[in-house]
Amino acid sequence: MTRNRKYAGLVAACLATFVAALAVPATAQNQDDGRTVTAHGIDWHACADTDFKGMQCGSIEVPVDWSHPGAGSLALNMVRRPADDQAHRQGTVLLNDGAGGSSIEQLRLAMHIKMPQFAGDMTQKFDLLAVDPRGVGHSTPIVCGEPAKPAGVTHFPRDRAAFDALAAHNRAFAEDCVRRNGALVGHLDLTSTARDFEAVRKGLGDQRLNWYGIHYSTLLGRTYAQLYPGRLRTMVLDTALDDTGSPLTRVRQEAATAETAFNRFAAWCATSTDCALHGQDVGAAYDALVAGADRDPVPTKSVGHRPLTGEDIREATQDFLTLTLHRPELAQAIAEARAGDATGFLHDPDDTLDPVQVQVPACLDNPRPIHTPAQLAQLQKELTAVSPHLGGAVRSYKAIVGCLGWPLPAEPVEAGPTIKAAPGALVLQSTRQALAPFAAGAAMGAQLPGSVVLAHEGDDYSMFLSSRCVRDATNRYLTTRALPAVGTVCSD
Numbered sequence: 001m002t003r004n005r006k007y008a009g010l011v012a013a014c015l016a017t018f019v020a021a022l023a024v025p026a027t028a029q030n031q032d033d034g035r036t037v038t039a040h041g042i043d044w045h046a047c048a049d050t051d052f053k054g055m056q057c058g059s060i061e062v063p064v065d066w067s068h069p070g071a072g073s074l075a076l077n078m079v080r081r082p083a084d085d086q087a088h089r090q091g092t093v094l095l096n097d098g099a100g101g102s103s104i105e106q107l108r109l110a111m112h113i114k115m116p117q118f119a120g121d122m123t124q125k126f127d128l129l130a131v132d133p134r135g136v137g138h139s140t141p142i143v144c145g146e147p148a149k150p151a152g153v154t155h156f157p158r159d160r161a162a163f164d165a166l167a168a169h170n171r172a173f174a175e176d177c178v179r180r181n182g183a184l185v186g187h188l189d190l191t192s193t194a195r196d197f198e199a200v201r202k203g204l205g206d207q208r209l210n211w212y213g214i215h216y217s218t219l220l221g222r223t224y225a226q227l228y229p230g231r232l233r234t235m236v237l238d239t240a241l242d243d244t245g246s247p248l249t250r251v252r253q254e255a256a257t258a259e260t261a262f263n264r265f266a267a268w269c270a271t272s273t274d275c276a277l278h279g280q281d282v283g284a285a286y287d288a289l290v291a292g293a294d295r296d297p298v299p300t301k302s303v304g305h306r307p308l309t310g311e312d313i314r315e316a317t318q319d320f321l322t323l324t325l326h327r328p329e330l331a332q333a334i335a336e337a338r339a340g341d342a343t344g345f346l347h348d349p350d351d352t353l354d355p356v357q358v359q360v361p362a363c364l365d366n367p368r369p370i371h372t373p374a375q376l377a378q379l380q381k382e383l384t385a386v387s388p389h390l391g392g393a394v395r396s397y398k399a400i401v402g403c404l405g406w407p408l409p410a411e412p413v414e415a416g417p418t419i420k421a422a423p424g425a426l427v428l429q430s431t432r433q434a435l436a437p438f439a440a441g442a443a444m445g446a447q448l449p450g451s452v453v454l455a456h457e458g459d460d461y462s463m464f465l466s467s468r469c470v471r472d473a474t475n476r477y478l479t480t481r482a483l484p485a486v487g488t489v490c491s492d
Contacts, residue, residue, distance in 0.1 A: 102137030167405030424450025
């Protein structure tokens with residue numbers, strides 16, 4: 001009760017300043033060229049950013065709190081790439097990245113690798129719309145002053161004092177975020193974000209949307225389908241997550257999946273001369289690096305950045321394992337850190353992600369199953385058993401421990417029930433992924449009747465970019481709504 005009253009007072013004190021200051025951010029993509037037009041509630045204009053030449057940039061205002069629409073608004077910024085074949089245009093594909101990831105910046109990367117040259121019907125017959133969700137990227141982003149995890153705070157506390165220090169820091173971190181961002185911090189949940197996308201649909205004037213969601217955005221797409229029956233024509237869900245069970249089960253499964261991915265990385269090093277650790281026992285080298293860094297943190301060349309502990313290195317490792325193309329980079333980072341320079345572990349392979357913008361929504365969307373040091377110690381013991389190298393330092397674990405002491409209540413959506421009036425989804429799930437077990441695809445598909453899981457033999461996510469088989473199946477589904485046969489596996 002005391003904490004809730006304190007939070008309410010903090011929000012009230014900040015809200016007036018926040019609402020007064022809130023305005024459409026002037027990003028490079030959204031600079032006005034003097035020919036701005038307003039249509040259906042979205043302000044569209046030609047993009048000034050050269051990476052988005054020939055595209056349209058836009059913004060729309062939505063309420064901070066959908067239950068109190070008069071209590072302040074925020075801007076959602078977006079980039080639209082018109083279909084190449086306008087005479088045969090079939091609608092809009094809404095591109096959505098993972099939690100804390102900028103869809104606009106993902107679109108930029110897609111343009112850099114010249115996606116329209118190989119995308120086929122997706123870019124020929126559909127407008128691509130990248131919208132940065134509330135609090136993320138170019139859409140009134142959450143910016144906090146406190147670090148998510150400062151020196152002296154551990155996500156793996158071994159005693160009551162360290163547990164209390166972590167909870168106290170998380171509370172201070174949240175309160176700082178509220179001071180800087182106002183009530184928006186309490187409204188970054190899946191439900192609020194899904195309501196935003198309904199406003200975007202209305203602003204576009206489209207009767208139905210086509211959804212392409214990756215990772216967290218598979219949950220967002222499911223939430224949208226549940227809230228707005230019949231508003232989706234198709235759903236492509238890439239690397240689906242499973243939130244139908246206990247969050248502790250989810251973290252154990254993710255830890256085991258990431259550990260297996262690390263072992264595949266080590267096996268690759270044994271056979272590939274592209275690995276900077278070729279010919280070495282990679283697992284032993286990594287373990288020695290982590291243990292040594294926990295005793296004596298490894299410096300980096302980043303000005304002002306503290307040296308990295310073994311825990312820091314473990315927490316940075318999973319994202320290197322999500323795509324096979326990052327394997328050489330991980331090997332190089334380990335080799336350089338063993339030589340005394342841990343700079344390589346400061347680079348997130350997905351630089352469209354912001355760690356603060358990942359953590360804050362996680363504390364709203366996920367139940368909080370850990371309340372005592374004993375409960376956390378038991379979870380750590382279980383994670384060590386299934387993840388001896390990484391120690392369970394995966395995203396879902398950080399979502400749990402990063403929310404200990406969080407003063408805002410969690411608002412998880414109901415998961416599991418069958419969703420009526422949703423299209424049968426094309427669920428793209430790699431058989432070996434560091435972010436999500438293969439079984440998560442079936443758990444997602446079971447909530448959306450008529451769905452099919454298209455298995456991709458491999459380690460990668462964002463499979464449309466890397467697999468011709470996946471591209472062909474996706475384009476067939478987008479244009480005809482025909483799903484592949486149950487049990488189909490893409491091997492390229």
